[in-house]
Amino acid sequence: MTADNAEWKTTACVLCSLNCGVKVQLTEDGRSIARTRGDEAHPGSRGYLCNKASRLNYYQNRADRLMSPMRRCADGSYEPIDWDTAIAEIAEKLAAVRDTHGGDKIFYYGGGGQGNHLPGAYSRTSMQPLGMQYRSNALAQEKTGEFWVAQRMLGGWAHGDFDHAQVVIFLGKNPWQSHGFSRARISIREMAKDPERTLIVIDPKRTETADLADIHLAVTPARDAWLLAGMVATLVQEDLVNRTWLAEHAAGLDAVAGVFLDVDIADCADKSGLEEATVRSTARLIARADSVAVLEDLGVQMNRHSTLVSYLQRLLWLLTGNFGRPGTHYTANGLGNLASGDENGVSPVAGARIIGGLVPCNVITSEVLTDHPNRYRAMFIESGNPVHSLADSSRWREALRALEVSVVIDVAMTETARQADYVLPATTQYEKAEATFFNFEFPDNYFHVRQPLFEPPEGPLDEAEIHMRIAEALGAVPEGLEQELIDVLATAGREGFREAVFTKLAEDPALLGIAPGLLYRTLGTVLPAGMRNAATLWAVCHQYAMSSRAALLATGLEGEGMDLGDALFDALVSEPSGVIFSREQWSDVWARVPGGTVQLELPDLLADVAQLNTESPEETTAEFPFLLSAGERRSFTANTIIRNPEWRRKDAQGALFINPDDAARLNLGEGSTARISTRAGAQDVLVALNDRMHKGHVSLPNGMGLDYPDAEGVLKKTGTSPNELTSSELRDEYVGTPWHKSVPARIEAVD
Ligand code: SF4
Incomplete structure (x- = not known):
C-alpha cells in the first residue's frame, strides 16, 4: 500500500x-x-x-462491467458501437415514437436505487424534450400504499423515533437484516436490554429481531389485517383511546369508532392465529405506554390487504396519541420528497391509480402487451433491473421485446439489458459524486454527497452526460447556451451565474427540463475535482433554502438572501461525511400536518374494515397448499447491484427455508432439492430446514438468480430468482403493490 x-x-x-x-x-x-x-x-x-x-x-470490481454502448442484433446477440452512433440512433428512434404516437408512449423506469438517486434527477434532461409523461420505480411495488395512506392522514410519511419510544413495534419487518433506520442492530439491542421498554415483533417467522423481542406475535401468514383490526377494536371497545389528545389534534374519531365498535375481536384473533387475550393485552399495553413507534415494511406491504394494514397500524398509534412528540412519530423535513403519497391521476391503459407520480409496477407490462392505442411503445430504463426485480420475469421479457425501442443505462449487462435494443454503460457509484434522498432523521436531518473513490475508465459515461447528449441530438439545447453560462461563471462568479440561469429560465421555461444536464455541463466544470455529478443539487439547495430557511439557519449555516442556497450547496460538495441541513423542534412537525389536524377517517378503508368479519380468508388451495414469501432479506442479501455470487459468505444458493415438519411430510431433507411451483412458473431449489418458519410458509431470499461470468467467461446463474415465480395479478386493489409475501405454491421433492 x-x-x-x-x-x-x-x-x-x-x-x-x-x-x-x-x-x-x-x-x-x-x-x-x-x-x-x-x-x-x-x-x-x-x-x-x-x-x-x-x-x-x-x-x-466486476467481470461483467460494460465498457461500450451495445446494440442488439437480429439474432439477439449484442455488438459494441461508438457513443456517437448510439446517441444518434436512440434519439432518432425515440423522436420517431414521440412524433408518431406522442411522447407519453415512452415510459421511464428506474432512476436510482438505494445508493444513487442522481440519475433520476438528470433523466429530466432527455425526458422533457421527448415529452415523456409516465414513469415508475421500485417504490411503486413496495411503498406507495403506505405513502398514500400517510398523505391522507398526516400530510406526509411519518417515521418513528425508535431510539426514544417506550414501545417499539416492527410489523412485517426484520430490521436486524433489513435495517430501515439508522444503527438498527445497536438500537434493537438497547431496546431488548432496557426493562422499561417493550419490543414487539409482528411476523409469522421467528426472525433475529423476534429473538430479541419482549413479545413476538407470530401471526398467520397474510392475516395481519385481522390482528391489527382486533387491536384497534380493543382500543375502541375498551375505551382506551386518548380522547384528550384526539380532541385537540384529530378529526373523524366518531366515524372510526362507529366501525370498530362492530368488529368481532374474537373472530379477528381466530383468523390471525392468535389468542384473543393476546390481541387485547397487546392493545392495552400500547394504550398504557408513554410513547409508541411503529415501523411497517415489506412483510405487510407486499402482502394481502397491504394498504388496509398501513391504515390500521396508523390508527393504532394515532388513536393513542403517538404522533408529534418525542418517542413517537414525525414527518421529516427533506431536501426532496421521495415519499409523496399524492394522487396523480391514472395510468393510460389499465386506469391504475398513480401515487407520487409512479405507475404501479404491476400494470406496466399489461400497458405494453396490448393493442390499446395508448400503450407504451418505448422504454427508457436506468439503474433498475425490472426483468429480475419486478413480478413475473417472463412477462417482462416479453414486454421489452414487444416495444418499438428500448434503452437501458447500467454498469453491467443485466437481465433487463439483455432484452433491450440499446445498452449504454454508466460510471459506477464510486466513480462520480452520488447521493440518495432517503434521509428521514429528526430533529436534525442530514444529506450526504459522496465524493468519488476512483477515476472512471475510458468508455462509460455519467448518466448526466448521456441524457445531455440525447437532449442535444434531439435539438433541445439552444446553440451557444452552454458556453455562454460557462463564460458567465468565469467572469461574474456564482452570483452572476445564478442571475443568468434564473433569467434564462424566466425567458424560456422549456429550459427547465434540460436544466439538470445544463448544470452538469456548466456549473459542474468549476466544482471540486470529481464532484461534477453533484451539480444538479445546486437547484435543489436553492429550492430548499427558499422553503425551509429557518430550519437551515438553525444549523448554523449562514447566507443572506440567495447566498444561503449556495452556502448549502458548497457545504454539500465539500464535506465528505455529510451535512446537517435541517434543525427543528417537535412543534415544527405539526406545521407539516394540513390544518394541524390528523385525519382518522378514510372512508374506503373503513368500508374494508367493516367487511373483515364476514370475509373468509383462504389464501391457499389444494393445488397450491403453501404460501411462499418471495424475496426474504437475509444476512447476505442486498439489492442486486452486486452480481458476483462470491460476495455471499453463507447461504450461497439462497435456499428455500421450510419448517421441518412440513419438510418431513414431503420427504425433504436438509440440502435436498425441491421443486416449487406457482401459477407463474416452477423452479428447482435447494432445501434448508428452518424451525423459525411458520408451518405452511416457505421463503426464498431476494437478489438471487443473477447471471455472472465464471473464470472462462461463461454466464452462470446462482440460486433462484423469486420473480420467476411471482405474478403481477396478485396485487393490492388500491395501489397495485404485489403480494410477494404470500404467493400460493406447491412444493415437491425432486428425485
Ligand atoms: S447494508 Fe450498508 S447501508 Fe445498509 S445497514 Fe449495512 S452497512 Fe449500512
Whole structure:
C-alpha cells in the first residue's frame, strides 16, 4: 500500500437505503477497496456498519462491467458501437415514437436505487424534450400504499423515533437484516436490554429481531389485517383511546369508532392465529405506554390487504396519541420528497391509480402487451433491473421485446439489458459524486454527497452526460447556451451565474427540463475535482433554502438572501461525511400536518374494515397448499447491484427455508432439492430446514438468480430468482403493490 492509498477515504455503503458512512483504504494500485470501517463523522450512522459493507469491492470490481454502448442484433446477440452512433440512433428512434404516437408512449423506469438517486434527477434532461409523461420505480411495488395512506392522514410519511419510544413495534419487518433506520442492530439491542421498554415483533417467522423481542406475535401468514383490526377494536371497545389528545389534534374519531365498535375481536384473533387475550393485552399495553413507534415494511406491504394494514397500524398509534412528540412519530423535513403519497391521476391503459407520480409496477407490462392505442411503445430504463426485480420475469421479457425501442443505462449487462435494443454503460457509484434522498432523521436531518473513490475508465459515461447528449441530438439545447453560462461563471462568479440561469429560465421555461444536464455541463466544470455529478443539487439547495430557511439557519449555516442556497450547496460538495441541513423542534412537525389536524377517517378503508368479519380468508388451495414469501432479506442479501455470487459468505444458493415438519411430510431433507411451483412458473431449489418458519410458509431470499461470468467467461446463474415465480395479478386493489409475501405454491421433492 502506498502512502496515498494508506489514506482513509470517505464514502457510503450502497447496499441498502441507510447508506451508512464508510471509510475505505484502497489497494496499492488504487483500483480496489482493501479495507473498510465505519465513518464516525457520518451524521446518521456515526461509525455503525453491518456485515455487508465489507463486501463493497464486489460492486466496484466486476467481470461483467460494460465498457461500450451495445446494440442488439437480429439474432439477439449484442455488438459494441461508438457513443456517437448510439446517441444518434436512440434519439432518432425515440423522436420517431414521440412524433408518431406522442411522447407519453415512452415510459421511464428506474432512476436510482438505494445508493444513487442522481440519475433520476438528470433523466429530466432527455425526458422533457421527448415529452415523456409516465414513469415508475421500485417504490411503486413496495411503498406507495403506505405513502398514500400517510398523505391522507398526516400530510406526509411519518417515521418513528425508535431510539426514544417506550414501545417499539416492527410489523412485517426484520430490521436486524433489513435495517430501515439508522444503527438498527445497536438500537434493537438497547431496546431488548432496557426493562422499561417493550419490543414487539409482528411476523409469522421467528426472525433475529423476534429473538430479541419482549413479545413476538407470530401471526398467520397474510392475516395481519385481522390482528391489527382486533387491536384497534380493543382500543375502541375498551375505551382506551386518548380522547384528550384526539380532541385537540384529530378529526373523524366518531366515524372510526362507529366501525370498530362492530368488529368481532374474537373472530379477528381466530383468523390471525392468535389468542384473543393476546390481541387485547397487546392493545392495552400500547394504550398504557408513554410513547409508541411503529415501523411497517415489506412483510405487510407486499402482502394481502397491504394498504388496509398501513391504515390500521396508523390508527393504532394515532388513536393513542403517538404522533408529534418525542418517542413517537414525525414527518421529516427533506431536501426532496421521495415519499409523496399524492394522487396523480391514472395510468393510460389499465386506469391504475398513480401515487407520487409512479405507475404501479404491476400494470406496466399489461400497458405494453396490448393493442390499446395508448400503450407504451418505448422504454427508457436506468439503474433498475425490472426483468429480475419486478413480478413475473417472463412477462417482462416479453414486454421489452414487444416495444418499438428500448434503452437501458447500467454498469453491467443485466437481465433487463439483455432484452433491450440499446445498452449504454454508466460510471459506477464510486466513480462520480452520488447521493440518495432517503434521509428521514429528526430533529436534525442530514444529506450526504459522496465524493468519488476512483477515476472512471475510458468508455462509460455519467448518466448526466448521456441524457445531455440525447437532449442535444434531439435539438433541445439552444446553440451557444452552454458556453455562454460557462463564460458567465468565469467572469461574474456564482452570483452572476445564478442571475443568468434564473433569467434564462424566466425567458424560456422549456429550459427547465434540460436544466439538470445544463448544470452538469456548466456549473459542474468549476466544482471540486470529481464532484461534477453533484451539480444538479445546486437547484435543489436553492429550492430548499427558499422553503425551509429557518430550519437551515438553525444549523448554523449562514447566507443572506440567495447566498444561503449556495452556502448549502458548497457545504454539500465539500464535506465528505455529510451535512446537517435541517434543525427543528417537535412543534415544527405539526406545521407539516394540513390544518394541524390528523385525519382518522378514510372512508374506503373503513368500508374494508367493516367487511373483515364476514370475509373468509383462504389464501391457499389444494393445488397450491403453501404460501411462499418471495424475496426474504437475509444476512447476505442486498439489492442486486452486486452480481458476483462470491460476495455471499453463507447461504450461497439462497435456499428455500421450510419448517421441518412440513419438510418431513414431503420427504425433504436438509440440502435436498425441491421443486416449487406457482401459477407463474416452477423452479428447482435447494432445501434448508428452518424451525423459525411458520408451518405452511416457505421463503426464498431476494437478489438471487443473477447471471455472472465464471473464470472462462461463461454466464452462470446462482440460486433462484423469486420473480420467476411471482405474478403481477396478485396485487393490492388500491395501489397495485404485489403480494410477494404470500404467493400460493406447491412444493415437491425432486428425485
Ligand atoms: S447494508 Fe445498509 S445497514 Fe449495512 S452497512 Fe450498508 S447501508 Fe449500512
